[in-house]
Structures are given as C-alpha cells and as structure tokens.
Amino acid sequence: MTDTQSWQNVARNYIWYLRFDKTVLIALLFVFVVIAWFIDAIPQWVSYVSAAVLLVLWVILVFLWAPIRYRVTRYLLADDRVHFQLGAWWWRETSVTHNRLQHIEIQQGPIERLLGISRLILYTAGGTGADLVIPGLPMDDSEAIRNQLLQDIAQEEISDEAITSAALTSSAEPQAEAEERRHD
Amino acid sequence: MTNPAQGWNRLPLIALLAFLISSIRIFVRFLYQAVPALVGVYFALRNHLQFVPYVIAGLLTILLIATFLRYRRFLWQFDDQRIRVKQGVFKVTELNLGYERIQQADIRQPFWLKPFNLTVLSLQSAGSKGKEVEIPALSAALSTDLQQRVLAKSQEASVADQSSAEVSDVTHDFELQLPTSEVWRIGSMQNIFIMISALVAFIFANQTMTNYITEQFELWLAGFESQFQALLVGTALALAFFATILILTTLYYFNLFYGYHLVRQGDRVHYQAGLLSKLSRSFRMPKLQLVEMRQGLVGRLLQRWSVRILQAGANHEKAEGRFTVPILTSSRLQALTTDLQFTTAAWRRVHGAFVVRYWLIIGVAMGLIFEPLAGAISAVVVLVWRWVWWRRFGWHVDDQWLVVRTAWIGQRQRWVPAAKMQRVSIQQSPWQRLFGCCQLRADTAGGSLTIPWLQRDAAEALKAQLLELTASNHKRWM
Incomplete structure (x- = not known):
C-alpha cells in the first residue's frame, strides 16, 4: 500500500446534487402536508406545524448538511485497493482490493449529467448489489479511474493454485495439481 | 463415458413423472393459497354445482397438458466446457453454465426414480438466486459423469481421476462416516421451535383456515367444566404435540442423512446420504468461502456439533441446499477441522461497552409499556444476557483464517479464509x-x-491486515 496517494474529495458540484436530492424529498413530504390541509378530520394546525418543521429541515439539509456531507465524502486510490469514506457522525470506511473486482459501472442520472458528475460503482462478489459506490465524481475522473482499474485487473496474474486447497497437506494432491496445470 | 450427441437432448420419457410430481406440487400450493377465493366461488355458484366435475376434469387436463409441454420443451446439452438447458412453455429460457462457475453439484435420487436408475442433477452457480440448473431424470451414470466434470477442471482430468477412483476406494485423503446411532440424534439437535413456527405460519397463512381453527378452539374450550380441567388437558395436548413434532423431525432427518458418508479426494469433497431418497453432493475445495460450526442447546447437552461449508452465492440458498455435516462428536469435529486446515483460535474479546448495547432501550420500553418494576426486571435480565454474550463472544485472525464466535446458550463459529475478502468496512456511530x-x-x-466494538486502532489494523492478505494473494479465490 502506498502512502503517496492521499484522500481526495469528490467534485464540488456534488453539494448541488445533494441539495437537489433532499429538496425533492422534502417536496414530496410537503405534498402530504398539503393533502392533510384539505382533509377536514385533521386539524389545520397540524399542517402548519408540519410545514414549518419541513421548512426548518429543508434549510438544515440544504445549507448545513449538504456542504458537510460533501466534505466527509472522500476516496483514496491506492496501488492495489480502493478506499471510500463517508459520514461525519455515522462514519464509515469501505475498502475493496483490485483483485476481487467483478465489474465496474459508471452511472449518471439527468441531474448528475447537468452537473457534470457521475457515480462510479465497483462490484465484488461480497454481497447483493453494489459493493462500493463513489458518488459525485467528475465524468472524466470516473472514466480515468475505471480505465486504470480495468487495466490493473487485466494485468493481474493469477496463479493456478487456489487459496483454499487440500494440496497443502495432502500427499496425493501435488500430482493431481500438476496434472491439472498440464491440461490448462 | 458415452456422450449423447452434441446436439440438444431430450429427457427420457420417465421424466414425465418428475415433471408431473413438480406440477402437482405447484398446483397444490396454488390451491391452498386460493382456498378463500374458491370458497367464495362455491357460495356464489351454489346452484350450479353440476358443473363442478367438469371443472375438475378441465383443471386436471390442463395439469396434464402443462406437464407434457414442460417435458417436451425441456432440452439440454453439454460439452467439455459447459452445460446448457433450454426450458419453458410460453417463455423459453436458455441457461448457459460453464463448469468452472459451478459451486456445488448435487445428484438426488428420489425413491420414485430408483426403479429406473435415474437421478436428478442440480448445479448451483455463484450467480444470484435462481441461477440453478436442474435436470430431472438423468441416468445415474451420466449424472455422475457430469458431476465429475464439474469437479475437475477439464474432461481429461475427470476421466483420469474417475478411473483411479474406481481402482480402489481406500485412496481417500479424508473420510467421515456417521453411524446410525448418530443419525438418530440429528433431529433432536434442530431447533424445534423453528419447525413449529414454520408449521404454524403455514397453517395460519390461510384466512379461512385461521377462522375455522379459532372457532373450533373456542367451542372446544367452552366444553370444559372448569378452567383447571381445560388447562390440564391443554397442557397434555401441547406436550403430545411437541412429542409428535420431535418424532417427525427425527424421522425426517434420519431419512435425510441415513448412511452419511463424506469423502475428500484431493480437492474434491463429496458426501452421500439418504434412506428413501439419496443425495450425493460435492464441491471443490477452492470454492470454499465460509465454514460455519454450530451447536445449539441440545447440541451442547449432547456434546455434538454441526458444520456447514458455504460457497459463493450460498447465502441465497436454503439450509437444505448447503453442504452440511449434520452431527459431529468432538473427535469427528477435530478430524474434520484438521482436514479443513483450521488453525488454533486464540479468542479475543471486544470492548466491554458492547454489554450495554440495547440494554436500556429494552428496559425503558418495558417500563413504559407495563410498569417500572417490569422495566427494572427486564433491565437486569437483559444486562445478564448481554454480559454472557460479551463474555462468550470472540474473534480471531491469523494468516489463514478470520473467525468470529457468537454464543449465548449454544454457539456459532464462522470461519472465513482471511485472503478471500471481497470488501472490508469499518463504521462508527456517535455512541461508539x-x-x-x-x-x-x-x-x-x-x-x-x-465484529462490533473493536478499539478504533485495532479495527484499523485488522482491516489493513485483511486487505493486505487479500491484495497480496494472487491465488484463485474460487
């Protein structure tokens, strides 16, 4: 592992993506408040209070949370592994090594396209769905990282031996192993 | 080995029987779900009941035609590299499975196929759920040949090994057999409450059935002279019910694991078991991803363990689909883990703050819902439970294995090869x-x-160690 590489932030535009994302969420919740306002059975003050709460929440998310979130979304590309950090209060660091990558995807939604950012998704065999997602990367960076990773994977030399193998202890096995190698 | 022509093959006619059984199974399950709807239809059309026989005849005809079509549309072929299966009546799907990708190969011989010496071959790939090839009604010899191909990396190696296997059975590198006396105990080691809850869930999944049972139960209760009498009879019936379930479970597992015989030859691990229906299951050592050792309450009393060996994608599989050693005495466990090259675990504990997790939440909730005393009692109980849990929790890492032991009354140890990490992450909550x-x-x-509640630097070090072991290992992981 090299220490020359350092943690890198994602694109600044990612803040705007987060702001848009949370605004949509708040707007959706606001629709419910509006509906509640029209329902007679629900007292009107409930709607007013909810609307106020949503407004406060929106201000916090957009002006406070999004910039902080951006600052604590970081990644590190080491020689043979990728690290990703996320979160301030609930902090998380996820790492995958290059030799376990199954496939790599770049995703870009309409808003992300507008902002010129994309998501780099690294898949391993470790679970269901995406294993490591780096959001908010400039498209060029995503492609560069992907190409670098693909090149690394292609160059990787895998030996015939397996990590778990009976060959280590069994006396009969080296012969069979050699035979298998011959046929490869 | 006779290789059927390199084109699409159809299954022998007797496969119709296998398809019929599976069709009936689907049909019955569907009917059971549909009982409330059927009852509604019955009441609506009470006056036109003369049509019922025709409807039943019609449904049976559909069932038979569907079975026949499923049989006709099932085509399969194999070559040196892969096996292909084409199936489906309306929507035709074609599955392509390379031998190298196959995680586990099963050959089952249900009792109705035994007279014809036919078997069912199922091959599991590492893909997501449902990526499984199942070929009903293959000749036993052909199934075995295909299983061998899967286990070997190439056809030649398979043929070579097969012939050497035929020469003598004594050349096994490892062998484990379960005597009948042990097989009898497997049923009692299972968690009987899981069986019962599964049964209860199945019965009460149907609304009509639920109503009927509730009604009958109330009528039955009303028939007693005193509450005491009702309690006495009820307890006796419950005990009888438990005993019946226990006997049935024992018989079920006895049938499943009768004559259990595990053999490892080189990298090939294989077991065979079954009384009425036989199962032969195998995988290659390089495919091993996780080994789970378990001991429940009864297991602890009997001093018995069970072991499961999981391959890639096995976490989607049901327990029945996994490579299992159902019961092991300490000495057999010792032999098996030695053969799996387990190292000696030097258990390490986690931080003591682990004890208080969930503690107050449960206590406060109980206190609020019931009364403060209940809250205090449950707080003490939970604290003791958590403390025992913490005392018995352990983890271990070395160059070969990462191990986590979780334990309360029983215990479970999960061993994973330390160099087979797919992803490692650490996280921290404000509380932590x-x-x-x-x-x-x-x-x-x-x-x-x-592993919860590790000291931050220990967690970082462990993560770095696992990543280093994985990144620097250029051997095949599956």
Whole structure:
C-alpha cells in the first residue's frame, strides 16, 4: 500500500446534487402536508406545524448538511485497493482490493449529467448489489479511474493454485495439481 | 463415458413423472393459497354445482397438458466446457453454465426414480438466486459423469481421476462416516421451535383456515367444566404435540442423512446420504468461502456439533441446499477441522461497552409499556444476557483464517479464509465514538462476519491486515 496517494474529495458540484436530492424529498413530504390541509378530520394546525418543521429541515439539509456531507465524502486510490469514506457522525470506511473486482459501472442520472458528475460503482462478489459506490465524481475522473482499474485487473496474474486447497497437506494432491496445470 | 450427441437432448420419457410430481406440487400450493377465493366461488355458484366435475376434469387436463409441454420443451446439452438447458412453455429460457462457475453439484435420487436408475442433477452457480440448473431424470451414470466434470477442471482430468477412483476406494485423503446411532440424534439437535413456527405460519397463512381453527378452539374450550380441567388437558395436548413434532423431525432427518458418508479426494469433497431418497453432493475445495460450526442447546447437552461449508452465492440458498455435516462428536469435529486446515483460535474479546448495547432501550420500553418494576426486571435480565454474550463472544485472525464466535446458550463459529475478502468496512456511530470503538464488517462471497466494538486502532489494523492478505494473494479465490 502506498502512502503517496492521499484522500481526495469528490467534485464540488456534488453539494448541488445533494441539495437537489433532499429538496425533492422534502417536496414530496410537503405534498402530504398539503393533502392533510384539505382533509377536514385533521386539524389545520397540524399542517402548519408540519410545514414549518419541513421548512426548518429543508434549510438544515440544504445549507448545513449538504456542504458537510460533501466534505466527509472522500476516496483514496491506492496501488492495489480502493478506499471510500463517508459520514461525519455515522462514519464509515469501505475498502475493496483490485483483485476481487467483478465489474465496474459508471452511472449518471439527468441531474448528475447537468452537473457534470457521475457515480462510479465497483462490484465484488461480497454481497447483493453494489459493493462500493463513489458518488459525485467528475465524468472524466470516473472514466480515468475505471480505465486504470480495468487495466490493473487485466494485468493481474493469477496463479493456478487456489487459496483454499487440500494440496497443502495432502500427499496425493501435488500430482493431481500438476496434472491439472498440464491440461490448462 | 458415452456422450449423447452434441446436439440438444431430450429427457427420457420417465421424466414425465418428475415433471408431473413438480406440477402437482405447484398446483397444490396454488390451491391452498386460493382456498378463500374458491370458497367464495362455491357460495356464489351454489346452484350450479353440476358443473363442478367438469371443472375438475378441465383443471386436471390442463395439469396434464402443462406437464407434457414442460417435458417436451425441456432440452439440454453439454460439452467439455459447459452445460446448457433450454426450458419453458410460453417463455423459453436458455441457461448457459460453464463448469468452472459451478459451486456445488448435487445428484438426488428420489425413491420414485430408483426403479429406473435415474437421478436428478442440480448445479448451483455463484450467480444470484435462481441461477440453478436442474435436470430431472438423468441416468445415474451420466449424472455422475457430469458431476465429475464439474469437479475437475477439464474432461481429461475427470476421466483420469474417475478411473483411479474406481481402482480402489481406500485412496481417500479424508473420510467421515456417521453411524446410525448418530443419525438418530440429528433431529433432536434442530431447533424445534423453528419447525413449529414454520408449521404454524403455514397453517395460519390461510384466512379461512385461521377462522375455522379459532372457532373450533373456542367451542372446544367452552366444553370444559372448569378452567383447571381445560388447562390440564391443554397442557397434555401441547406436550403430545411437541412429542409428535420431535418424532417427525427425527424421522425426517434420519431419512435425510441415513448412511452419511463424506469423502475428500484431493480437492474434491463429496458426501452421500439418504434412506428413501439419496443425495450425493460435492464441491471443490477452492470454492470454499465460509465454514460455519454450530451447536445449539441440545447440541451442547449432547456434546455434538454441526458444520456447514458455504460457497459463493450460498447465502441465497436454503439450509437444505448447503453442504452440511449434520452431527459431529468432538473427535469427528477435530478430524474434520484438521482436514479443513483450521488453525488454533486464540479468542479475543471486544470492548466491554458492547454489554450495554440495547440494554436500556429494552428496559425503558418495558417500563413504559407495563410498569417500572417490569422495566427494572427486564433491565437486569437483559444486562445478564448481554454480559454472557460479551463474555462468550470472540474473534480471531491469523494468516489463514478470520473467525468470529457468537454464543449465548449454544454457539456459532464462522470461519472465513482471511485472503478471500471481497470488501472490508469499518463504521462508527456517535455512541461508539465516545468509547473510541468501531465495528468491523468483513464481506466474503459466502457471507459476512461482523465484529462490533473493536478499539478504533485495532479495527484499523485488522482491516489493513485483511486487505493486505487479500491484495497480496494472487491465488484463485474460487
């Protein structure tokens, strides 16, 4: 592992993506408040209070949370592994090594396209769905990282031996192993 | 080995029987779900009941035609590299499965196929759920040949090994047999409450049935002279019910694992078991992703263990689909783990703050819902429970294995090869930060291990160690 590489932030535009994302969420919740306002059975003050709460929440998310979130979304590309950090209060660091990558995807939604950012998704065999997602990367960076990773994977030399193998202890096995190698 | 022509093959006619049984199974399940709807239809059309026989005849005809079509549309072929299966009546699907990708190969011989010497071959790939090839009604010899191909990397190696296997059975590198006396105990080791809850869930999944049972139960209760009498009879019936379930479970597992015989030859691990229906299951050592050792309450009393060996994608599989050693005495466990090259675990504990997790939440909730005393009692109980849990929790890492032991009354140990990490992550909640602790999660292709409440620097070090072991290892992981 090299220490020359350092943690890198994602694109600044990612803040705007987060702001848009949370605004949509708040707007959706606001629709419910509006509906509640029209329902007679629900007292009107409930709607007013909810609307106020949503407004406060929106201000916090957009002006406070999004910039902080951006600052604590970081990644590190080491020689043979990728690290990703996320979160301030609930902090998380996820790492995958290059030799376990199954496939790599770049995703870009309409808003992300507008902002010129994309998501780099690294898949391993470790679970269901995406294993490591780096959001908010400039498209060029995503492609560069992907190409670098693909090149690394292609160059990787895998030996015939397996990590778990009976060959280590069994006396009969080296012969069979050699035979298998011959046929490869 | 006779190789059927390199084109699409159809199954022998007797496969119709296998398809019929599976059709009936689907049909019955569907009917059971549809009982409320059927009851509604019955009441609506009470006056036109003369049509019922025709309807039943019609349904049976559909069932038979569907079975026949499923049989006709099932085509399969194999070559040196892969096996292909084409099936489906309306929607035709074609599955292509390379031998190298196959994680586990099963040959089952249900009793109705035994007279014809036919078998069912199922091959599991590492893909997501349902990526499984199942060929009903293959000749036993052909199934075995295909299983061998899967186990070998190439056809030639398979043929060579097969012939050597035929020469003598004594050349096994490892062998484990379960005597009948042990097989009788397997049923009692299972968690009987899981069986009962599964049964209860199945019965009460149907609304009509639920109503009927509730009604009958109330009528039955009303028939007693005193509450005491009702309680006495009820308890006796419950005990009888438990005993019946226990006997049935024992018989079920006896049938399943009768004559259990595990053999390892080189990298090939294989077991065979079954009384009425035989199962032969195998995988290659390089595919091993996770080994789980379990001991429940009864297991602890009997001093018996069970072991499951999981491959990639096995976490989607039901327990029945996994490579299992159902019961092991200490000495057999010792032999098996030695053969799996387990190292000696030097158990390490996690931070003591682990004890208080969930503690107050449950206590406060109980206090609020019931009364303060209930809250206090449950707080003490939970604290003791958590303390025992913490005392018995352990983790271990070395160059070969990462191990996590979770235990309460029984215990479970999960062993994963330390160089087979797919993803490693650590996370920290604000609460954990107070104690300078982290949670580490190690994902492998066979399942995940979680170590909660590690000191931050220990977690970082463990993560770095696992990543280094994985990144610097250029051997095949599956």
